[in-house]
Amino acid sequence: MPLRKPLSDEPCPVARSVDLIGDRWSLLIVRDAFDGMRRFGDFQRSLGAAKNILADRLRKLVDAGILALQDASDGTAYQEYVLTPQGERLFPVVVALRQWGERHLFAPGERHSVLVDKRTGKAVPAMSPKAKDGALLRPADAEVRKVSQGTR
Amino acid sequence: MPLRKPLSDEPCPVARSVDLIGDRWSLLIVRDAFDGMRRFGDFQRSLGAAKNILADRLRKLVDAGILALQDASDGTAYQEYVLTPQGERLFPVVVALRQWGERHLFAPGERHSVLVDKRTGKAVPAMSPKAKDGALLRPADAEVRKVSQGTR
Numbered sequence: 001m002p003l004r005k006p007l008s009d010e011p012c013p014v015a016r017s018v019d020l021i022g023d024r025w026s027l028l029i030v031r032d033a034f035d036g037m038r039r040f041g042d043f044q045r046s047l048g049a050a051k052n053i054l055a056d057r058l059r060k061l062v063d064a065g066i067l068a069l070q071d072a073s074d075g076t077a078y079q080e081y082v083l084t085p086q087g088e089r090l091f092p093v094v095v096a097l098r099q100w101g102e103r104h105l106f107a108p109g110e111r112h113s114v115l116v117d118k119r120t121g122k123a124v125p126a127m128s129p130k131a132k133d134g135a136l137l138r139p140a141d142a143e144v145r146k147v148s149q150g151t152r
Numbered sequence: 153m154p155l156r157k158p159l160s161d162e163p164c165p166v167a168r169s170v171d172l173i174g175d176r177w178s179l180l181i182v183r184d185a186f187d188g189m190r191r192f193g194d195f196q197r198s199l200g201a202a203k204n205i206l207a208d209r210l211r212k213l214v215d216a217g218i219l220a221l222q223d224a225s226d227g228t229a230y231q232e233y234v235l236t237p238q239g240e241r242l243f244p245v246v247v248a249l250r251q252w253g254e255r256h257l258f259a260p261g262e263r264h265s266v267l268v269d270k271r272t273g274k275a276v277p278a279m280s281p282k283a284k285d286g287a288l289l290r291p292a293d294a295e296v297r298k299v300s301q302g303t304r
Contacts, residue, residue, distance in 0.1 A: 011263060011265055012183075012250075012264065012265050013249075013250045013251070013254040013257065013258070013264050013265065014179070014180070014183045014246060014249045014250045014253060015180060015183075015253075016253045016257040017249040017250070017252050017253035017257065018176055018179045018180055018183075018249060019176070020257070022174070022175065022176045022179045022249075023174065023175060023176065024170055027166070027170045027174045028166070028167060028174075031164075031166045031170075034291055035295075035296055065256075086256050088290075088291050089255065089256070090252055091280075091290070091291045092248040092251070092252070092279055092280055092281060093245070093248040093249055093252060094166060096244040096245040096247075096248045097166050097169040097170060097174075097245055098164075098169070099165070099244070100165075100169050100241055100242055100244070101164075101165030101167075101168045101169035102165040103241065104217075104241070105168040105169065105172070111163060111299045112163050112164065112165050112299060113163055113164050113165065113296050113297060113298045115294050115295070115296055115297075116294065116295060116296075116297050117283050117289060117293060117294055118293055119283070119293070120283070120284065122284060124281055124282075124283070124289060125282060125283075127244055127281045127282065128243075128244055128279070129243060129247045129276055130279065131269050131271070131272070131277075132274060132277055137269060138240075138243070139235075139240050139243045141269060141270055141271070142268065142270060142276055143187075143268060143270055144186075144187055144265050144266070144267055144268075145265060145266045145267075147263045147264060147265055
């Protein structure tokens with residue numbers, strides 16, 4: 001019995017995203033890339049991941065079009081991993097994980113890093129799904145309309 | 153050499169969130185819970201996860217205060233897993249994963265499930281981090297202010 005369903009024909013966008021980036025290392029690599037990290041050795045020091053695991057995840061992210069490999073910006077022989085436009089659009093995913101963690105996974109008064117708006121230096125406000133008219137959309141206000149059977 | 157740093161004293165909220173829910177099964181369980189799923193057998197059928205893995209992840213989500221166990225709503229002997237208020241606040245995480253997947257992981261014209269506003273029946277608009285003044289905040293507009301050394 002297979003442990004995983006094949007996801008390539010999953011009609012659920014959440015499942016497809018999770019299949020690509022829903023693992024600890026991929027999510028933390030993407031986080032570090034948003035912080036400007038570009039080199040294998042820097043990712044390794046930041047994450048403490050085994051080299052083979054890190055290489056595998058970086059390759060998978062490049063294959064998925066989330067990161068692109070390019071020559072080093074300083075003219076050295078290094079290769080650098082940079083977010084593609086598609087990778088940059090993962091920003092809301094990383095921000096959502098951050099904001100939930102800030103709210104629920106720190107003791108009162110415990111210090112944590114903060115995402116700030118560069119122009120103002122102020123913390124980025126909590127992000128939330130909104131309706132077309134701008135009203136806050138809570139989970140109970142929304143529902144998933146499934147693809148009908150046979151149209152996969 | 154340990155493969156993982158201990159995360160309990162990580163000052164990065166993304167890392168703490170990823171440590172709790174940054175795996176395939178946990179994210180898909182949370183997705184299904186938002187769709188109203190409550191019972192072990194239903195999660196198992198939906199996810200195709202091995203029983204021991206599913207039981208482990210559900211226990212971890214209960215221990216983390218994301219799901220709560222309660223008696224079945226229909227008076228039967230079943231136990232049900234329901235999102236706590238803290239779990240409900242993962243809505244932006246699931247919506248962000250969905251919206252990225254919708255945009256990047258489907259071929260043009262390929263059908264996928266859609267998150268709709270119940271009041272209007274319309275698709276929920278793309279969610280994005282915003283500045284305090286409501287302006288769209290792109291990754292380059294924000295930066296992480298780290299906790300200074302020694303203040304962990």
